Amino acid sequence: MKKILFRKILFDYMSFFLIALISTSVIVWVFQAVNFLDIMIEDGRDYLIYINYSLLNFPKTFSKLFPFILFFSIFYVTTKIELNNELIILWNFGINKIELINFIFKASLILFLIQLILTSILVPKSQELARSFLKTSEVNFYGNFIKTQKFNDTIKGVTIYSEKKDKDGNLYNLYLKKDINKNEFKVTYARKGIFKKINDVPILVLLDGTTITGSDNEITNFSFSKSDFSLKNLETNTTTYPKNQEISSIKLIRCIKNIKNLKNNKFNNEIKKIENCNIQNIENLFKEFYKRFIIPIYIPLLSIVSFLLILSSKEKSNYMKYRMFTFILGLTIIIFSETTIRFVSGELLQNLILLILPIIFILILYMSFTKKFNSKKI
Numbered sequence: 001m002k003k004i005l006f007r008k009i010l011f012d013y014m015s016f017f018l019i020a021l022i023s024t025s026v027i028v029w030v031f032q033a034v035n036f037l038d039i040m041i042e043d044g045r046d047y048l049i050y051i052n053y054s055l056l057n058f059p060k061t062f063s064k065l066f067p068f069i070l071f072f073s074i075f076y077v078t079t080k081i082e083l084n085n086e087l088i089i090l091w092n093f094g095i096n097k098i099e100l101i102n103f104i105f106k107a108s109l110i111l112f113l114i115q116l117i118l119t120s121i122l123v124p125k126s127q128e129l130a131r132s133f134l135k136t137s138e139v140n141f142y143g144n145f146i147k148t149q150k151f152n153d154t155i156k157g158v159t160i161y162s163e164k165k166d167k168d169g170n171l172y173n174l175y176l177k178k179d180i181n182k183n184e185f186k187v188t189y190a191r192k193g194i195f196k197k198i199n200d201v202p203i204l205v206l207l208d209g210t211t212i213t214g215s216d217n218e219i220t221n222f223s224f225s226k227s228d229f230s231l232k233n234l235e236t237n238t239t240t241y242p243k244n245q246e247i248s249s250i251k252l253i254r255c256i257k258n259i260k261n262l263k264n265n266k267f268n269n270e271i272k273k274i275e276n277c278n279i280q281n282i283e284n285l286f287k288e289f290y291k292r293f294i295i296p297i298y299i300p301l302l303s304i305v306s307f308l309l310i311l312s313s314k315e316k317s318n319y320m321k322y323r324m325f326t327f328i329l330g331l332t333i334i335i336f337s338e339t340t341i342r343f344v345s346g347e348l349l350q351n352l353i354l355l356i357l358p359i360i361f362i363l364i365l366y367m368s369f370t371k372k373f374n375s376k377k378i
Helices: 002-035 037-041 047-056 058-083 086-092 097-136 249-257 259-263 279-311 319-343 348-373
Strands: 158-165 171-181 184-198 201-215 218-230
Touching: 002 037, 002 047, 002 058, 002 086, 002 097, 047 058, 047 097, 058 086, 058 097, 058 279, 058 319, 097 249, 097 279, 097 348, 171 201, 184 218, 249 259, 249 279, 279 319, 279 348, 319 348
Parallel strands: none
Antiparallel strands: 158 171, 171 184, 184 201, 201 218
16 A cells, blocks of 8 residues: 555655646746857847757756756645645555655656756757857858947958848948958958858858958958858867867766876876866866756755755744745755855866765754654665
8 A cells, every 4th residue: 555655645746746847947948048049130140040959958948947846846846735734644554754755756866867967968968069059050141240339250250241231132331350360361342242152152242332451461462343252161169179068977077087197297198088088177077067966966965955844844834934944955955055166176086075065965854853753764
């Protein structure tokens, strides 16, 4: 009978949790996807890049909401079954309160593993793929990123200014500067310009203008009635270098293992192959390690903190205050787990206390439960 009751209560918790997590993640992701429109509009990317980039950011949103939705779900369902006198049925069937906590705690370990897989494998991989889409993609809609009366530097090494643009896409009174190399540049003024594709090569056709070329302190200029400014093989200023959050967890761990070599400037082949693995970036790498492997440990803690509610009866006059205290405590733990990342430093020994804090909190809370219910540990 106990197994049936435990399955029923686990179903109640997990069904609410999954529905709340998926629906909330989709809503937040939709709002983020709207912001990602800038990738297509301002950078001139096509729709396929926008869709792929947006979808690949969903795992990150999902993992970020995971802890809060889990705590809220357990808190809400526990409150609901307490107010509906369903917990009394469990106690009447001889289920000890600590048995319920043990059961949920064991189930939370599975959720902890799921979150760990998300933060350490799926999210970094999806972020890496999202960046690769931008890195390998081309600017397709060149007319989109030109904002009138504004210096547009979306294309790397090229600055474009246009006074106005008509409904047909014609640009008027253009200023273009192209940095060819450190000592050479080209500045072009034109009365009119229009983007065209000739043999699948994007070209900005300029009419009635002047081009000034500077090279090694020498200035030359010439006037033209028509000139083609080729945009082939030009890169955008969108960040395409790998970030810490995109490094695979295996490489991250390898880099941290080589801290001693990094400090001694002993760059072996293993270190050289890892992006961003250098002594100047070691603090950020520790923070990334903390986000992926330590913050998920708070999942079991958040799973059982809601069961502080069963320490008090709904019949007591201070039950509402006790509920509020429990909810605020859970939120505080979530905020604490995210903000402690600021205290992560580049020294491993200084970070140890942060690494064991969630385990200490779990032990303290669990020992409080066992002492209160006068039961044995798991």
